[in-house]
Amino acid sequence: MGIGQFAGALTCPVCGSVLAFEPGRAACPRRHSFDIARQGYLNLLNGPQPKNADTWAMLAARGRVHDAGLFDPVADAVAAAVSGARTILEAGAGTAHYLARCLDAGVGLDARKGLALDVSTAAARVAAKRPRVAAVVADVWKTLPLADAGFDAVLCVFAPRNLAEFARVLRPGGRLIAVTPNPGHLAAVRSAHALLAIPADKGAALERPPFELVDAVAVRYAVPLSRAQVADLIAMGPNAFHHPPANTLAVEDHVDVTVWTLERR
Numbered sequence: 504m505g506i507g508q509f510a511g512a513l514t515c516p517v518c519g520s521v522l523a524f525e526p527g528r529a530a531c532p533r534r535h536s537f538d539i540a541r542q543g544y545l546n547l548l549n550g551p552q553p554k555n556a557d558t559w560a561m562l563a564a565r566g567r568v569h570d571a572g573l574f575d576p577v578a579d580a581v582a583a584a585v586s587g588a589r590t591i592l593e594a595g596a597g598t599a600h601y602l603a604r605c606l607d608a609g610v611g612l613d614a615r616k617g618l619a620l621d622v623s624t625a626a627a628r629v630a631a632k633r634p635r636v637a638a639v640v641a642d643v644w645k646t647l648p649l650a651d652a653g654f655d656a657v658l659c660v661f662a663p664r665n666l667a668e669f670a671r672v673l674r675p676g677g678r679l680i681a682v683t684p685n686p687g688h689l690a691a692v693r694s695a696h697a698l699l700a701i702p703a704d705k706g707a708a709l710e711r712p713p714f715e716l717v718d719a720v721a722v723r724y725a726v727p728l729s730r731a732q733v734a735d736l737i738a739m740g741p742n743a744f745h746h747p748p749a750n751t752l753a754v755e756d757h758v759d760v761t762v763w764t765l766e767r768r
């Protein structure tokens with residue numbers, strides 16, 4: 504399958520025309536051309552990667568945390584919220600863990616396909632390996648290299664949100680599913696290791712036209728964390744860019760997030 508399954512839905516980051524796919528590359532009618540990486544993703548960033556893009560080490564730490572099932576109830580809530588969506592975009596996808604869970608969920612949904620978008624080329628490489636997931640490198644704060652109304656659902660999990668662009672690429676009636684951390688999220692890990700506080704993330708700011716709130720589900724549960732898992736939880740987030748602690752402690756903590764479902768009117 505690969506990125507070609509999104510032919511018609513991807514646009515040129517230079518001029519906005521729809522990209523046509525050829526073996527090994529995508530090009531627009533004005534001859535702007537973008538190579539498809541050997542690993543299957545398409546880089547439409549059209550500029551240097553910003554400094555806050557996820558690194559290999561962050562992606563590896565996040566992969567171990569997801570494989571341990573620490574965020575499974577969150578992934579289940581996201582998969583339930585996408586409902587019958589067939590074409591799903593995950594923005595700020597990282598490893599595309601949540602997108603993959605949505606594609607796997609349900610029976611008889613082989614027609615589902617997912618596009619993982621991230622500003623990190625390392626993330627795109629990881630995401631492109633997943634079945635039925637295609638990956639593009641792009642900056643969520645710019646015009647997305649995506650055609651209007653091409654998606655039934657957009658996921659945005661612990662990632663930057665560009666509501667105007669999410670609205671543009673969703674079809675009317677499509678859904679935005681966003682996950683935001685609540686103040687209690689991994690609070691014991693943070694207080695035991697003097698880490699960055701979670702910035703106030705007013706998920707409620709999502710409730711504005713053309714988005715209408717369908718549901719806001721609080722997902723909170725206890726997680727016993729080993730020292731290694733605490734180290735991974737620190738290494739997979741913004742603290743990895745600051746001063747990660749040399750030693751970590753095992754703690755009893757909580758995952759505490761809100762899963763927002765909004766409909767694009």
Ligand SMILES: C[S@@+](CC[C@H](N)C(=O)[O-])C[C@H]1O[C@@H](n2cnc3c(N)ncnc32)[C@H](O)[C@@H]1O
Nearest residue numbers: 556557595596597621622623642643660661662
């Ligand atoms: C905290 S991670 C969350 C990843 C994934 N959604 C998850 O929960 O496993 C945030 C992701 O957003 C990406 N990101 C940061 N700034 C971005 C931007 N301007 N455009 C696109 N992606 C961005 C990072 O590279 C990273 O993969």
Ligand SMILES: [Zn+2]
Nearest residue numbers: 515518531535
């Ligand atoms: Zn072009």
